[in-house]
Amino acid sequence: xxxDRRRRQRNRIWLALLLLGVIIQVNLIFSESPPAQxxxxxxxxxxxxxxxxTPEKSKPPQQPNSAQKPDPSAPxxxxxxxxxxxSSPDVPAVGKMIAKIxxxxxxxxxxxxxxxxKYTKDIVAILDEHNVKGGFFWIGxxxxxxxxxxxxxxxxxxxxxxxTHTMYHEKLWKKPKDVQIQIIRTSTEYISQKIGAPIYYFRxxxxxxxxxxxxxxxxxxxxxxxxxxxxxxxxxxxxPDLIMNNIAREVKPGSIILMHEKEHxxxxxxxxxxxxxxxGYGIAPLPTPKPAKKA
Numbered sequence: 001x002x003x004d005r006r007r008r009q010r011n012r013i014w015l016a017l018l019l020l021g022v023i024i025q026v027n028l029i030f031s032e033s034p035p036a037q038x039x040x041x042x043x044x045x046x047x048x049x050x051x052x053x054t055p056e057k058s059k060p061p062q063q064p065n066s067a068q069k070p071d072p073s074a075p076x077x078x079x080x081x082x083x084x085x086x087s088s089p090d091v092p093a094v095g096k097m098i099a100k101i102x103x104x105x106x107x108x109x110x111x112x113x114x115x116x117x118k119y120t121k122d123i124v125a126i127l128d129e130h131n132v133k134g135g136f137f138w139i140g141x142x143x144x145x146x147x148x149x150x151x152x153x154x155x156x157x158x159x160x161x162x163x164t165h166t167m168y169h170e171k172l173w174k175k176p177k178d179v180q181i182q183i184i185r186t187s188t189e190y191i192s193q194k195i196g197a198p199i200y201y202f203r204x205x206x207x208x209x210x211x212x213x214x215x216x217x218x219x220x221x222x223x224x225x226x227x228x229x230x231x232x233x234x235x236x237x238x239x240p241d242l243i244m245n246n247i248a249r250e251v252k253p254g255s256i257i258l259m260h261e262k263e264h265x266x267x268x269x270x271x272x273x274x275x276x277x278x279x280g281y282g283i284a285p286l287p288t289p290k291p292a293k294k295a
Contacts, residue, residue, distance in 0.1 A: 089101050089102060089103045089104075089107075089287050090287065091200075091223075091287045091288060091289050092287070093223070094217065094218055094221045094223055095214055095215070095217045095218025095219075095222075095223075095224070096214075096217075096223060096224065097209065097213075097214060097217075097224040098223065098224070098256070099226040099228040100228050100252070100254040100256055101254050101256065102254050103253065103254055103284075105253075105282060106253045106279075106280050106281050106282065107253065107254065107281060107282045107283070107284050108251060108254070108255045108256075108257060108281045108282075108283055108284075109135060109255070109256045109257065109283070109285070110127075110132065110134045110135065110257050110272075110283055111134065111137065111203075111225070111227065111256060111257060111259065111286070112135070112137070112259050112261050112265070113137045113165055113258065113259070113260045113261070114137075114138075114139060114142075114165065114169070114260050114261050115136055115137075115138050115139070115142060115261040116136075116142050116143060116148050116151065116152070117142060117261050119261045119262065119263060119265070120136070120151065120261055121151065122266045123261060123266055123269060124151075124154075124155055124158075124160065126269045126270060126273075127160070127269075127273075130270070130273050132273055132283045133158075133159045133161070133285035134160050134161070134285065135160070135161040135162075135201065135285060135286045136155070136160060136161065136162050136163070137162075137164065137165040137201070137202075137203040138162060138163070138165055138191055139166065139167065139168065139169050139187075140164065140166065140167035140168070140186070140187040140190045140191055141167055141168055143191055143194045143195075148194065149194050149196070152195035152196075152197075153195060153196060153197075159285055160285060161200075161201065161285045161286045161288060162191070162195055162199070163199060163200065163201030163202055163225060163286075164187040164188050164191050164199055164201075164202050164203070164222075165187070165202075165203050165205060166183055166184070166187050166205055167183070167186055167187045167190065169205045170183055170205060171204075171205055171206055171208045172184075172204050172205070172208060172209060172210075172212075172213050173204075173206075173209060173210050173213070174210065176212065177215050177216055180215075180216035181216040181219050181220060183216075184217065184220045184222060185220050188202065188220060188222065200222070200223055200286075200289065201222065201225045201286055201288075202217055202222035202223070202224055202225065203224075203225045203226075204224065207226060209224070209226075225256065226256070227256040227257065227258035228252070228255050228256060229246070229247060229250040229251050229252075229255045229256065229257040229258065230250075230258045231246050231247050231257060231258060231265075232246050233259050233264065233265045234260050234262070237262060237263075237264045238264075240264065240267075243264075243265075243268060244268065244271065244272070244275065247272060247275065247276075248275060248279075251276065251281070256286075259272075
């Protein structure tokens with residue numbers, strides 16, 4: 001009898017250990033889920049509720065059939081032909097996560113991540129040639145020389161926007177709020193000092209955010225810039241048709257379009273601008289507060 005009791009006790013211990021192992025494994029699986037999905041869910045929950053538009057549930061772009069050709073000429077139903085002069089929307093509130101900007105005219109916003117780098121000047125030259133303004137999210141460690149600072153001042157003078165993308169392209173997701181505040185503040189203060197202008201927009205690397213990121217953005221007086229059109233230029237560098245299709249299919253009035261400072265993006269940029277203008281869109285810089293008037 002005593003042996004049976006001890007055997008049952010050992011069995012219960014082994015069963016408990018087995019169940020504990022299963023629970024730990026499940027937690028590990030879920031804790032390593034891709035952060036972008038969490039960011040998308042969070043974005044859906046905090047999307048602009050004051051507009052009459054009900055935000056569509058965000059979903060990963062579907063890869064077009066390889067035989068499918070881009071249809072850049074397809075007209076966008078909501079857009080009417082317009083000049084490139086876009087409306088002046090309200091500046092989003094600090095701490096707000098935005099993926100689009102409601103405007104009274106069909107307007108979109110081109111943004112470029114991971115600069116400054118070897119292709120920054122080429123991108124800026126193309127934008128200036130087409131009288132288009134862009135938003136650039138720079139990584140602090142890339143802003144090194146007086147040449148970078150001079151280029152930034154020229155860009156700002158021409159109406160482009162420069163935001164931050166952390167110092168070292170760090171993922172913020174799951175970090176404590178105080179750590180996220182420090183990461184955002186360090187890059188914002190550094191780049192602001194380098195370019196000689198205030199920073200209003202912050203974009204989280206990988207789009208990986210959580211509630212702490214929103215709180216940290218608010219405490220550092222930053223607008224958290226997301227996007228609702230991912231060109232996927234970071235993924236399909238050798239498939240320009242897919243990049244064009246992604247933009248042509250997903251763009252809507254108010255869209256923030258995500259691109260990167262890459263060689264193939266430079267090559268495609270004139271076609272992307274033409275595509276958007278042919279669809280009737282104006283292309284504007286992200287809205288920023290007006291400078292305070294001097295007394």
